[in-house]
Amino acid sequence: MIDTLRLTAEEAAGLVERGEASGAELHAAYAAAIDERDGELHAYLRTTEADGRNGVPVAFKDLICTRGIETTAASRILEGYIPPFDATVATRCYEAGMPLLGKTNMDEFAMGSSTENSGYGPTHNPWDPERVPGGSSGGSAAAVAAGLAPWALGSDTGGSIKQPASLCGVVGLRPTYGTVSRYGIVAFASSLDQVGPITKTVRDCALLYGTIAGRDPCDTTTVELPEPVALPEGTDLNGLRVGVPRQLNEAEGIEPGVAASVQAAIATLEELGASVDTCELPRSVEFGLPCYYLIAPSEASTNLARYDGVRYGLRVEGGDVREMYERTRHDGFGDEPKRRIMLGTYALSAGYYDAYYGQAQKVRTLIKQEHDALFERFDVLVSPTSPTVAFKLGERTENPLAMYVADLLTIPSNMAGLPGISIPCGLAEGLPVGFQLIAPQFGENTLFRAGHALEQALAFDYVPERLR
């Protein structure tokens, strides 16, 4: 009997290697767990049959194109779209022998922090189904937390891997911009989007990152990794210099339970041998969110121009081509993409460009400079991943700005193209708290080393209490 709630991907790979389970048997075990629990959670938009690959199964966020398998980015405007090709990350997982379990739910076009913006209904948090799993990769995070996938791929623009990983009590890595191919990924904000793993453990995270990372000739923004991925082994952190940015750790809105859990994790880092000191990121935190909500919608407004009812997806007929465009886009997009398309169109329009988009790009330079300066003194920066634990469904849907602050602590490092990992560090009110570690560009191995040592010391139980 395979216990999918407990089994790590690395352990699953061991079962296959020793001939104790086949890829098909693993796939069947997860499919059975999906049948049992996904009616309540809705982590998957669709599941897929076993495909003969004899490795550890995987789930993909539904903005990863899969040849012959419907891919919608959780939008009604892409309903029925069957990609004629695979995303490079899908190809790399397949080549590593991973059978596909299915496509996971998300906020439409990755725009949101709760998965409530899905055009196909929300996902529920496995720790408490009345609460959101975070977003936008909420389906992937919930699937891993609930034992419905050993590991999964998500994508992160402003926090869409780290924040749901935090809210679901699992590990999520947003890789350095440019290390993972976006070929075949439904685009949201191209100067920010990155694909990354969501897993139960840091070692699983390193394994899956190693599978998908590296230059892809089909994506000219990708680069070769400067060093191979190192699977973390050690349990001490001697010599590691940890910076605690005051503004990320004392921001308004951080719940007391979250702050306490993060403080305890920082104390643990010190016990493991790391040196810890406070530092400052004043403008990155104060101006990060406004900067992001100009740059991301601006890029989204151009990326989403392609959904026009001509080549794929929904078409709503109209008397002429313009009317067809306008009706198709009205009926096909949900509210959040519409808001962001209009916001971005406004910020890029004549007369406003310099004051909004141009100014935001300069703020982005400041944010990058502030982080660069800190990495002269520190190896990693740490903070809560999310100011809060998982909030209730419906709590923030009426007020877009209340939803946007969910990414307050993940956005600054994302704007600078830096890698970040969220690992669970404890519970507050019975719900998981995520601990964010940020490294310089290409510092993933540092994140794995620090994250693994902390994970071993904290011994957080990633199986949701109600499912134990």
Added chain:
Amino acid sequence: MAISRDEVRHVARLARLSLTDEELERFGDQLGAILEAVSKVAELDLDDVPPTAHPLDLVNVWAEDEPRPCLPVEEALANAPERDGDFFRVPPA
């Protein structure tokens, strides 16, 4: 910072989005609140700061100019809402 209903209508038209009267009101209020929040970037004096368009310092990525097979026409058209021979068909402009 408020955005007038006429401006919302104009932006929606630029973005090829039709809006109902109810949506015009609702999105107008929400966009006004969001614009007020993001206008905070104007507080900084950044005349001497260069813009960042992209977080990596990549310049000119070169590739050999070698022909490769591309998507067959039938597959490229397979998702089309309407086709006419080897073309996508749209209503009259």
